[in-house]
Amino acid sequence: MDDPFKVLASRLTIVNARSEVERAAVWLGNFCAQAALPEDLTARLQVALDEVLSNIVNHALAGTPEGHRKIRLQVRLYTSNLELEVTDDGPFFDPTGQRPVPQATRAAEHREGGVGLLFVRTLVDEIRFVRDGEINRLTLCKRLVGRP
Amino acid sequence: MEILESRTKELAILHVIGRVNSSNAFELDERLRLLVQGGCRAIVLDLDRLDHMTSAGFRCLLRAEKQVLDTAGRLVLCGLHGLTLELFETAGYLEMFVVAKSRDEALRQAAA
Numbered sequence: 001m002d003d004p005f006k007v008l009a010s011r012l013t014i015v016n017a018r019s020e021v022e023r024a025a026v027w028l029g030n031f032c033a034q035a036a037l038p039e040d041l042t043a044r045l046q047v048a049l050d051e052v053l054s055n056i057v058n059h060a061l062a063g064t065p066e067g068h069r070k071i072r073l074q075v076r077l078y079t080s081n082l083e084l085e086v087t088d089d090g091p092f093f094d095p096t097g098q099r100p101v102p103q104a105t106r107a108a109e110h111r112e113g114g115v116g117l118l119f120v121r122t123l124v125d126e127i128r129f130v131r132d133g134e135i136n137r138l139t140l141c142k143r144l145v146g147r148p
Numbered sequence: 149m150e151i152l153e154s155r156t157k158e159l160a161i162l163h164v165i166g167r168v169n170s171s172n173a174f175e176l177d178e179r180l181r182l183l184v185q186g187g188c189r190a191i192v193l194d195l196d197r198l199d200h201m202t203s204a205g206f207r208c209l210l211r212a213e214k215q216v217l218d219t220a221g222r223l224v225l226c227g228l229h230g231l232t233l234e235l236f237e238t239a240g241y242l243e244m245f246v247v248a249k250s251r252d253e254a255l256r257q258a259a260a
Contacts, residue, residue: 022171043200043231046167050202054170115239116203122238 008077017066051116060093168205180212189221190258196227226254
């Protein structure tokens, strides 16, 4: 069903490869520029997306040859919030169930992925995960302050 | 990401420009590793023109600091601001690095 309050949206499909993460960052940056979103918000979303994608590529799809899995991205801008959805058809992987590394834990003890998840939780307002059939569907939500 | 480098025999200044993320952090990692392996004992990392850094970049810095400390060297950061500074604070990293308020101060601390 069409949402009358959705003002802009974009999709991108990438594969599980390190270079693709940069392509996703550029795509998101272009979308935010088109929507005239502040640079600081763009940077926050790009960091959050990088953490999510690197988590999928390096952990959820660990052992999968590069380029063998598709990851679909969709960004939706509404009047007062923005949603960034990441779906993949890899094994069940719920990053919201992982425990982020607590602040001020010794650096040497930091698990890869733990700090990234901490960043995501800091940078967005809500994280939703559902296992939709054979699909992992992660949605990052960010409220937009000061928009009409 | 672009990395500008200037150096003397003992001191290297790396000016990191743009964004450091999971697709290019290995370049910064390699650059820092080669400096330490090449005998550089004092490194200043100027992040003044950094747009943002993800956790992949932070892991590079943590590895670099360990390598520098193992050789009794010194890594000093400067130019932290905005989102990068906020993420340093979020992760509790500020207390793990030597952070200078200016490039001049970083140079003094690195050379000390």
